[in-house]
Amino acid sequence: MKPWNKIIERIAKELHTGKLKPSDLDQELIQKTYDTLNKGVSEGYGAKYHQYNAQNSATVQRIQQNIYQFSAAKTYQQLAEYNGYLVDENGKERSFNDFKKLVLEKHPKYNKNYLQAEYQTAKASGQMAAKWEGFQRNKARYPYLKYMTVGDEHVRDDHKELHGFIAHIDDAIWDRIYPPNDWRCRCYVVQTNQEPTGEAPDLSFMKPEFSVNVGKTGTVFNEQAHPYFIIPKKDKERMKLAFESMKLRLAYGKAKYTANNGAKVYVHPFADPSDLIGNYRAAVKIANKGISSKLRPHSNIKGDKNPEFYIAKVKGDRVAPISTNLKRAISNAFDSKFGKKKGVSGQLRDLKDTFVIIDLSFYELTNKKIGDVTSQSWQRFNHYNNLNYLIFIYKDNVVKVNRSVLKKGYDAYAKEIFKIRKGD
Structure with missing residues (x-):
């Protein structure tokens, strides 16, 4: 004792x-x-x-x-x-x-x-x-x-x-x-x-x-x-x-997944169970690309917007659109995370730095659909200055697009996103 x-x-x-x-x-x-x-x-x-x-x-x-x-x-x-x-x-x-x-x-x-x-x-x-x-x-x-x-x-x-x-x-x-x-x-x-x-x-x-x-x-x-x-x-x-x-100070514990490249996925005991599987699967795919992440605890403290990911100590969130109108779905996803409605800001709007994981696993990506993703995300990426990078997931492929690509123009940005079909 x-x-x-x-x-x-x-x-x-x-x-x-x-x-x-x-x-x-x-x-x-x-x-x-x-x-x-x-x-x-x-x-x-x-x-x-x-x-x-x-x-x-x-x-x-x-x-x-x-x-x-x-x-x-x-x-x-x-x-x-x-x-x-x-x-x-x-x-x-x-x-x-x-x-x-x-x-x-x-x-x-x-x-x-x-x-x-x-x-x-x-x-x-x-x-x-x-x-x-x-x-x-x-x-x-x-x-x-x-x-x-x-x-x-x-x-x-x-x-x-x-x-x-x-x-x-x-x-x-x-x-x-x-x-x-x-x-x-x-x-x-x-x-x-x-x-x-x-x-x-x-x-x-x-x-x-x-x-x-x-x-x-x-x-x-x-x-x-x-x-x-x-x-x-x-x-x-x-x-x-x-x-x-x-509960927010409760340790993450051991990594739930370690990729061959050494990247790890940690899950907090109070991560939100309602979207845990989708977030975890996305985190595993991202780890296989060499990026470690943590699934954050879900807080009931007033004012905490509960973005669900940590990557390199930066908070971000995942969107997984399923609408048949992909162009509108991408637009709505950004608006929900960064918009302001009736005085209430989206989860990521007020963060100094952030990122968005766009999980496209629901779709079969044609050239047109990738074009829709490109055009809508280009507009939002340019508009929200606190957005450091986007991570696109399609099947097992992962593409990370940094803000620096925006300076190279739309064609360079589109070229990066079209890599999603081959994952390089």
Whole structure:
């Protein structure tokens, strides 16, 4: 407990002096809790936890976000409890030494006893999330799932009642009983083509905080039901601001992709899951061209426009038009990023320096379509002075066009863009 004790001693001092309030949270305590739980999920999930593909990237992203949010909520509850020890049962303020001693006595409840159970839940959830992906891939051949216990004397009686229960993989019951279903639950599910067993047993025993399918939702710890997430109204807004600030400082971790040329792709745990696959695939293609990038965290702080890419410490964004009218689509894409409507600026308009990735993967590029892309992007590139360069993607080909090309004239600019079909 020595590393934890050092953190808790500092927290005790800051609480006692009034420097720290529970709603301020604590970055170091959140991070240490998150690292422990993330390790558990990683061990359960397996090697693919650190590899992105169309099947797992959004789920992994949501899991990481969920356990960080849980770590923050747990941190708040700890700080709130410790804060209550500042005065004794007679209303007298405790000395720092007495306060520190009491906090050090109490904290193992959270950071040893509870954490061990939470770690096991995280590990089991990682295992079941990985299994769910496999179930989805094979459901045409094996369309049913069968609930299983480990069959020893430690199995809960209520869980024994579920042993052998079979239902279709798309049955809504798996939103409620997909394991794990309690602290240190060891139940699991196997895929089968056996026929369903009929009505499910009584599920009144199920705890709301476990009535969730981690494979479908990426939720390890249920934000709607776990008591850690019950925050007093007076602290909610301040805690939310503290959390948003801290999540932006969360490390990117290891590169999710390294190209043969050494360029890397990093993905922040709070990158936006809604467009993650498209952004990641684009980043991989760009890396194969020798350009490293990072997918940025999505912030809920007022005024943050959330451009999703970092390249060489410059923020930029990706557009992926799909309109049949490509000329208009390119025009609209630039307007959405740089325009100003009803006093609200586009994501990139107010940045000192920026770039745009134009992903043309939706199209079959004819000479006419490339001409439309050229004419529209030429106009916008010249108009927006903070735009340093454009990156065009078509299939696996990538072309980067720097602002310096504009000085050479339209024909030179068009020549660069037409390279997109051969990628050189």
